[in-house]
Amino acid sequence: MAAPTVAKVTSVFRQKLFKDKVALVTGGATGIGKTITQELLYLGCNVMIASRKADNLKAAVTEIQGNLPGCDVRWTECNIRKEDSVKKMVSTTLEQFGKIDFLVNNGGGQFYAPTSEFSLKGFNAVVETNLTGTFLCMKEELNQSCLLSFMQT
Numbered sequence: 546m547a548a549p550t551v552a553k554v555t556s557v558f559r560q561k562l563f564k565d566k567v568a569l570v571t572g573g574a575t576g577i578g579k580t581i582t583q584e585l586l587y588l589g590c591n592v593m594i595a596s597r598k599a600d601n602l603k604a605a606v607t608e609i610q611g612n613l614p615g616c617d618v619r620w621t622e623c624n625i626r627k628e629d630s631v632k633k634m635v636s637t638t639l640e641q642f643g644k645i646d647f648l649v650n651n652g653g654g655q656f657y658a659p660t661s662e663f664s665l666k667g668f669n670a671v672v673e674t675n676l677t678g679t680f681l682c683m684k685e686e687l688n689q690s691c692l693l694s695f696m697q698t
């Protein structure tokens with residue numbers, strides 16, 4: 546007997562609940578962000594994923610399109626610590642999709658180290674990414690577009 550087919554992407558919500566909505570997911574190429582992206586696509590959203598590493602973004606788009614044939618997922622490079630880069634991410638998303646309904650502030654991270662060994666530069670990198678970066682994304686989305694924002698970092 547053939548093994549049952551297991552869906553690669555699913556949701557507790559009904560499929561197409563967010564039909565034709567547009568989501569922008571920072572850090573959407575890896576980990577939790579990639580999972581959120583796939584669930585949003587499953588729910589009918591069109592999704593822009595954004596982060597610093599173009600190679601990761603391209604690979605994620607290819608993988609996701611394999612999991613969800615026909616979905617509209619695109620990528621744009623962005624360093625959320627840099628205001629100009631955030632402005633470009635939001636304007637590129639608006640140019641390509643016409644609107645942004647949801648912003649998922651997932652991009653971020655931290656170094657794991659004892660406080661005594663934590664350099665000021667490393668601490669600043671974490672704060673500038675998780676706090677300042679999230680602020681810049683929310684501010685720019687409010688200025689250029691805007692509806693709902695999910696905070697995660």
Ligand SMILES: CCCCCCCCCCC/C=C/C(=O)SCCNC(=O)CCNC(=O)[C@H](O)C(C)(C)COP(=O)(O)OP(=O)(O)OC[C@H]1O[C@@H](n2cnc3c(N)ncnc32)[C@H](O)[C@@H]1OP(=O)(O)O
Binds near residue numbers: 653667671672674
């Ligand atoms: C400040 C408070 C920290 C509190 C930590 C609490 C931990 C609670 C855990 C809660 C559960 C959370 C789980 C997760 O987050 S899971 C994984 C998430 N993913 C990641 O963290 C990976 C992605 N992370 C990053 O990209 C980076 O962590 C970060 C966003 C923070 C910065 O990345 P960036 O690439 O910009 O950083 P650089 O490589 O440019 O480094 C900047 C300078 O920091 C120095 N550095 C490196 N390691 C350390 C260290 N262990 N301690 C201190 N400083 C460090 C690094 O050398 C750079 O300086 P130099 O240029 O001079 O070398």
Ligand SMILES: NC(=O)C1=CN([C@@H]2O[C@H](COP(=O)(O)OP(=O)(O)OC[C@H]3O[C@@H](n4cnc5c(N)ncnc54)[C@H](OP(=O)(O)O)[C@@H]3O)[C@@H](O)[C@H]2O)C=CC1
Binds near residue numbers: 571651674678698
């Ligand atoms: N895993 C866990 O247990 C927990 C995770 N979190 C948070 O959830 C989020 C996702 O974590 P997780 O999936 O585990 O880890 P990942 O490392 O897989 O995801 C982090 C993402 O953030 C992106 N990113 C980091 N810095 C920047 C930046 N300056 N500009 C744009 N994008 C950036 C990375 O992409 P790139 O490197 O290409 O820029 C990467 O895609 C993070 O914010 C993390 O702190 C919170 C609590 C628990």
